[in-house]
Amino acid sequence: MLRKDINELLTQTGPGTAMGEMFRQYWMPAMLAEELPEDDCPPVRVKLLSERMVAFRDSEGRYGLVDEFCAHRGASLWFGRNEGSGLRCPYHGWKYDVTGQCVEVPSEADNSSFCQNVKLTSYPLVRIGDVLWTYMGDPAKTPPLPEYEFAQVPAEQTYTSKRWQQCNWLQAFEGGIDSSHVTFLHSGGLKSDPLFKGAKGNEYNMKDTKPFFEVADTEGGLFVGARRNAEDGTYYWRITPWVMPNFTMVPPRGDHPVHGHFWVPIDDENCWAYSFDYHPVRALTATERQAMVDGHGVHSKNIPGTYRPAANMDNDYLIDREAQKRGETYSGVAGIAMQDASLQESMGPVVDRTKERLVPADSGIIKARQKLRKAALALRDEGVTPPGVDPEHHRVRSAAIVLPQAESFLDACRDAVTVQPGVRQTTV
Amino acid sequence: MTVARTSQAPTPPAQQRQQEAHQQLSQCARATSAYESRFRIDRPIVPARAARVVALDERAVAVARRVAGRQWAHARFYACEGGDPLDPVLRRLDGVPAPLRQVLTGTDVVVVLATEDSGEAYAAAIGRTCWERGITTAGLVLGIDYEAQDAVAALRPYARVLLPSADESDVLELLTALRV
Numbered sequence: 001m002l003r004k005d006i007n008e009l010l011t012q013t014g015p016g017t018a019m020g021e022m023f024r025q026y027w028m029p030a031m032l033a034e035e036l037p038e039d040d041c042p043p044v045r046v047k048l049l050s051e052r053m054v055a056f057r058d059s060e061g062r063y064g065l066v067d068e069f070c071a072h073r074g075a076s077l078w079f080g081r082n083e084g085s086g087l088r089c090p091y092h093g094w095k096y097d098v099t100g101q102c103v104e105v106p107s108e109a110d111n112s113s114f115c116q117n118v119k120l121t122s123y124p125l126v127r128i129g130d131v132l133w134t135y136m137g138d139p140a141k142t143p144p145l146p147e148y149e150f151a152q153v154p155a156e157q158t159y160t161s162k163r164w165q166q167c168n169w170l171q172a173f174e175g176g177i178d179s180s181h182v183t184f185l186h187s188g189g190l191k192s193d194p195l196f197k198g199a200k201g202n203e204y205n206m207k208d209t210k211p212f213f214e215v216a217d218t219e220g221g222l223f224v225g226a227r228r229n230a231e232d233g234t235y236y237w238r239i240t241p242w243v244m245p246n247f248t249m250v251p252p253r254g255d256h257p258v259h260g261h262f263w264v265p266i267d268d269e270n271c272w273a274y275s276f277d278y279h280p281v282r283a284l285t286a287t288e289r290q291a292m293v294d295g296h297g298v299h300s301k302n303i304p305g306t307y308r309p310a311a312n313m314d315n316d317y318l319i320d321r322e323a324q325k326r327g328e329t330y331s332g333v334a335g336i337a338m339q340d341a342s343l344q345e346s347m348g349p350v351v352d353r354t355k356e357r358l359v360p361a362d363s364g365i366i367k368a369r370q371k372l373r374k375a376a377l378a379l380r381d382e383g384v385t386p387p388g389v390d391p392e393h394h395r396v397r398s399a400a401i402v403l404p405q406a407e408s409f410l411d412a413c414r415d416a417v418t419v420q421p422g423v424r425q426t427t428v
Numbered sequence: 429m430t431v432a433r434t435s436q437a438p439t440p441p442a443q444q445r446q447q448e449a450h451q452q453l454s455q456c457a458r459a460t461s462a463y464e465s466r467f468r469i470d471r472p473i474v475p476a477r478a479a480r481v482v483a484l485d486e487r488a489v490a491v492a493r494r495v496a497g498r499q500w501a502h503a504r505f506y507a508c509e510g511g512d513p514l515d516p517v518l519r520r521l522d523g524v525p526a527p528l529r530q531v532l533t534g535t536d537v538v539v540v541l542a543t544e545d546s547g548e549a550y551a552a553a554i555g556r557t558c559w560e561r562g563i564t565t566a567g568l569v570l571g572i573d574y575e576a577q578d579a580v581a582a583l584r585p586y587a588r589v590l591l592p593s594a595d596e597s598d599v600l601e602l603l604t605a606l607r608v
Contacts, residue, residue, distance in 0.1 A: 001473075001604070001605060001607055002605070166460075212584075212587070212588055212589070212590075213588065213589045213590070214584075214589070214590040214591070214592060215589065215590070215591050216591075216592055216593055217593045313454060313456040313457045313460060314453070314454050314456075314457050315454055316454045316455050316456045317456065342456070345456070345460060346456065346459070346460065348460050348465050349460065349462075352468075355473065356605075357473065357476070357607065358605045358606060358607075359564070359606070360537060360564050360565075360566040360588050360589040360602070360606070361588060361589060362605070363566065363589040363591060363602065366601055366602060366605045367591065367598065367601070369601075370597065370598070370601045374597075405584070405585065406581055406584075408577070408580065408581070408584075408592070410592070
């Protein structure tokens with residue numbers, strides 16, 4: 001359980017909140033690059049950390065993320081005309097560049113300097129990999145750009161999707177470090193999902209449904225090791241890294257691409273789940289890429305033209321009780337992503353953690369909450385930069401490995417859980 | 429046009445529209461609405477865990493003493509005094525001896541605290557006894573990692589959870605989260 005005030009501290013990310021200020025220390029995924037596919041394309045509404053903005057790509061290919069509303073009369077710039085290196089409000093023609101600087105106010109005299117004094121709040125928007133990243137904190141403290149491996153490998157080795165999840169970011173994130181639900185909720189997927197099936201590790205997963213956990217502190221977050229019995233004298237370990245505040249990876253299976261997530265707050269009752277798959281040493285095959293586009297693995301099948309999953313709360317997640325009876329799915333909901341989302345959304349927009357009954361197996365979640373709280377308060381009270389800002393912290397990998405029983409996963413896997421460009425992932 | 433008469437006050441159109449819209453929602457959308465959240469059963473949760481916290485060495489005992497000073501429902505705190513490694517002698521923090529088997533009677537979770545390797549054999553004995561009795565065990569190694577590597581290794585086969593680089597606040601957080 002968590003006290004009400006701590007639950008509020010961890011789940012509120014708007015401007016001026018402790019956790020909101022902490023999130024504003026990091027580069028965060030703001031949108032997929034595919035959302036702004038070409039110069040002068042239509043602008044896109046973006047809401048992050050309870051701030052409404054509009055993103056656009058100008059005539060020179062520069063990305064901008066600015067306050068959604070025109071400084072003149074407050075009309076939404078989503079209706080703006082993206083033309084001539086700026087975004088023009090169609091109401092009275094005020095025009096802004098990618099920094100939010102007003103560059104034209106047609107009603108003013110030709111030589112007027114009025115527009116120089118008008119600037120919308122804006123944030124940088126930078127493309128790394130398939131993602132456009134933003135930093136919403138103090139410009140004077142802008143950290144180095146992120147260096148997550150999924151966004152650093154060549155384009156043919158990586159794929160990222162996103163989906164809208166209708167609950168607080170913390171609920172979604174906590175699923176990302178909760179290894180013990182896999183054996184139950186995702187058991188159908190281990191047998192049939194094209195991006196999961198066939199790995200030797202799946203057999204260990206299914207044979208031993210009661211994993212043991214070791215939770216190890218790192219400079220940037222945690223490693224959560226889940227171990228199950230393997231052959232005589234050995235354990236099968238699945239190691240999940242968490243980089244603060246909201247990056248998690250899933251331990252790999254066989255030679256399948258490695259996957260993971262960013263859980264980005266939209267507001268306090270909604271978040272984006274960015275889901276990626278990449279392979280450190282080879283291109284994704286056409287079959288793998290198609291499976292991701294089709295919503296397999298950690299991805300979702302979305303309503304065309306949107307990032308809303310086709311199975312969502314408005315259609316009861318297309319629950320299929322017959323498929324559940326047949327053993328095709330454990331919960332009746334199809335797809336790994338929506339199996340998680342359906343249960344996390346069912347808790348309500350912000351779950352009341354004062355009502356929980358946690359068990360020792362939830363220690364990863366307990367420790368993560370503690371680290372988030374401590375970091376948010378240290379930033380608020382003493383100005384301490386939180387873990388996970390330093391790109392060195394981003395260079396982590398998940399791993400799956402069989403080890404002799406006496407070995408500590410941390411000792412045995414130091415190299416395996418560190419990014420080594422050109423080196424294959426450690427997997428079973 | 430005839431207007432149906434009822435004895436009830438007419439529902440204001442806005443409210444009626446809201447009710448109709450609510451009824452048209454899917455089960456899941458309706459169930460997660462703010463309106464429905466008001467009907468969640470809200471009874472106090474009775475602490476259900478009878479936890480025993482066992483400190484294996486001197487520094488761990490100091491931590492246990494500070495943590496024990498807080499208010500707990502069913503948690504009891506012990507220091508491992510040594511003795512036969514197969515049947516270690518525990519003492520309550522006030523010094524009263526307490527045989528391990530007696531301490532474990534009626535408990536369902538044991539939290540073992542260690543800061544060094546001196547308690548390795550006792551860690552194994554406690555872990556094994558808990559295992560035999562179906563008691564969930566958690567091991568917290570306090571302080572710098574590797575000072576208690578052997579104690580961690582001894583606990584590993586039995587402890588459902590190990591935190592190999594914990595600190596005092598982890599003990600508090602774990603016990604609080606477990607509602608002990």
